[in-house]
Amino acid sequence: LDNDIISLCDATEMFALFEKADVIGVHDNNRNSKNALAQVGNTVPASFPSINSGVLGIKKTPATQRLLTAWWFRMRKNQHQVDQPALRSLLWERNIKLAILPIEYNLMAVKVIGILSRQMTAPRFLHLRQLNKNQRDVGDPMTPHDVADVLSLASCHRLLRALQNDNTIAPPFGVSARRGTRLFRRYLGWKDRLRSRLLFRWSFQRQASLARRKQKPPQRPCKDAGRKT
Numbered sequence: 001l002d003n004d005i006i007s008l009c010d011a012t013e014m015f016a017l018f019e020k021a022d023v024i025g026v027h028d029n030n031r032n033s034k035n036a037l038a039q040v041g042n043t044v045p046a047s048f049p050s051i052n053s054g055v056l057g058i059k060k061t062p063a064t065q066r067l068l069t070a071w072w073f074r075m076r077k078n079q080h081q082v083d084q085p086a087l088r089s090l091l092w093e094r095n096i097k098l099a100i101l102p103i104e105y106n107l108m109a110v111k112v113i114g115i116l117s118r119q120m121t122a123p124r125f126l127h128l129r130q131l132n133k134n135q136r137d138v139g140d141p142m143t144p145h146d147v148a149d150v151l152s153l154a155s156c157h158r159l160l161r162a163l164q165n166d167n168t169i170a171p172p173f174g175v176s177a178r179r180g181t182r183l184f185r186r187y188l189g190w191k192d193r194l195r196s197r198l199l200f201r202w203s204f205q206r207q208a209s210l211a212r213r214k215q216k217p218p219q220r221p222c223k224d225a226g227r228k229t
Contacts, residue, residue, distance in 0.1 A: 002054040004131040005106075006145045008159070009169050011124040014057065014101060021099035022059045023067075023091070025051035026106035028084065029127075038085040040078060042093055050088040051098075054127045055106040067096060113155045113162070122162035122169065126150075 001007075017024045028036045028050045036050045058064050067090055074086040091098055103112075107123040116122065128150055148156055163169060 001125070002127065004128055005054060006126040006128065006131075006147055006150070008123055008126065008147075009163060011105065013168075014105060014124075017099040017101075018057070018059045021097040022061055022064050023051075023096055024057040024099045024101055025053070026055055026101045026103060028052045029103065029106070029108040035082045035084060038082070039089070040074065040085045041089040044088055044092045048088070048092055050084045051091065051100075052106055052108075052127070053083055053087060054108075055101070055125055063094070063096060067091075067094060070094075110151065110155065113151070113158050116158055116162040118165050120162070122159070122166040 014024060029052065030036055031049045037046075058068070070090055071083070071086055074090065075083055078086070090096075102121070104121050104123045104125075106125055106127050107113075108127045108129070110126070110128070113123070126147065128145075130150065131145060147159070151159070
């Protein structure tokens with residue numbers, strides 16, 4: 001894991017993929033960027049996009065050991081500052097069993113949180129580049145990042161709802177464990193929790209008001225409106 005990643009819940013189920021694959025990862029969210037489209041070695045088709053190395057699982061085998069060595073030598077030879085183009089070309093060239101994780105295991109587009117619904121699974125890892133913006137000090141490595149310092153109050157609220165409604169997440173988060181709310185409070189102070197409740201109540205009341213307006217039948221004009229007395 002990169003040091004600009006926030007873990008939101010237990011994601012150990014991803015290791016079950018090692019029974020079928022040697023390398024597991026998530027496609028790069030920014031697949032149209034310059035680094036994602038860079039070619040190193042043989043030409044790789046666009047249908048085989050780069051893997052973001054921020055969340056990467058590698059099973060220790062002779063094949064993956066050779067892969068890591070070749071990865072290091074290729075980056076050193078080409079003097080690359082970004083490691084993903086070299087990894088993409090090596091995975092294309094070599095017979096490596098690769099398994100792709102869904103985007104929630106390495107979510108970089110925070111705007112996606114705003115459209116999460118009950119039918120969508122919640123993010124497991126947030127990959128936030130702003131945590132390392134301007135190469136600032138990341139603080140104590142044993143102290144996790146505070147998601148409330150990075151996301152807006154509305155995004156924190158939607159993220160909490162998504163974690164509680166996700167049936168694929170084991171307790172303490174999930175619909176079967178209400179105490180997930182208490183555990184998630186470590187990210188939000190009491191003022192933010194109060195504002196979150198008021199924001200949620202205002203949003204619900206506004207939606208109800210709009211629904212009532214749509215259901216209200218239009219008023220018919222009075223027949224005597226144009227008559228003179």
